[in-house]
Amino acid sequence: MNSSEGVRRSPFTVKQLRLVVEADDFDAAVAFYRDALGLPEEFYVETDDARVMALQAGRATLELVNPAQRRLIDQLEVGHEVSRSIRVAFEVTDSGAATNAAVAGGAELVAPPTETPWRSLNSRFEAPAGLQITLFAELDQGDDG
Numbered sequence: 001m002n003s004s005e006g007v008r009r010s011p012f013t014v015k016q017l018r019l020v021v022e023a024d025d026f027d028a029a030v031a032f033y034r035d036a037l038g039l040p041e042e043f044y045v046e047t048d049d050a051r052v053m054a055l056q057a058g059r060a061t062l063e064l065v066n067p068a069q070r071r072l073i074d075q076l077e078v079g080h081e082v083s084r085s086i087r088v089a090f091e092v093t094d095s096g097a098a099t100n101a102a103v104a105g106g107a108e109l110v111a112p113p114t115e116t117p118w119r120s121l122n123s124r125f126e127a128p129a130g131l132q133i134t135l136f137a138e139l140d141q142g143d144d145g
Contacts, residue, residue, distance in 0.1 A: 017060035019088065023129035026051055028106060032128040036105020037090065037098070057090060077122045077134065078111040088133045095121040095137035102127070102135060115139070 023029035030053055033039050039055035065073070074081045092098040095113040103109050107125035110132070115121055122136040 017062055018054070019060075021129045021131060025128065029128040032102075032105045032107065036101050036107075038101070063089070076116050077114055077124050082110060082124070082132070084132060086131075088127075088131050090133065090135055092135050092137050095123055095135055098135045098137075099123040102133075107133070113137075 021029075033055055034041055034053070039057050042054040042056050044053045045051070070083050071081055074083050090098075099109070099113055102123075102125055107127045110124040110126060111122075113121045113123045113135075116136075119139040120136045121139060122134050125133050125135070127133045
């Protein structure tokens with residue numbers, strides 16, 4: 001199906017994608033995502049023993065892939081299948097520096113920065129809060145990027 005075929009326009013606009021992740025070790029997750037990866041804190045609320053912190057991660061997109069595309073991405077980034085049904089990807093300005101910061105911050109490196117056919121430099125991790133993440137830097141930024 002062509003991406004424009006059968007599209008129905010919604011009567012409302014989605015303004016934000018917020019991925020909510022339960023972290024058994026909240027402090028380790030904050031140390032990794034806020035401190036190691038540098039995601040700016042939007043808000044923090046603590047009530048009794050309940051805590052929530054929202055971290056800004058730039059522009060959000062929902063990327064839908066079929067199983068064949070998931071396998072292709074795994075093969076290109078890692079060399080074999082490792083993904084689960086959800087993987088979080090963060091675009092960064094320097095894949096090498098971000099990879100080093102992620103490892104220093106407690107992530108387990110699955111694959112080092114690897115150039116993809118679509119001209120990005122991607123690395124893969126097992127990260128705190130049970131997420132598998134990709135860090136990627138676009139290699140063809142042009143004059144404005």
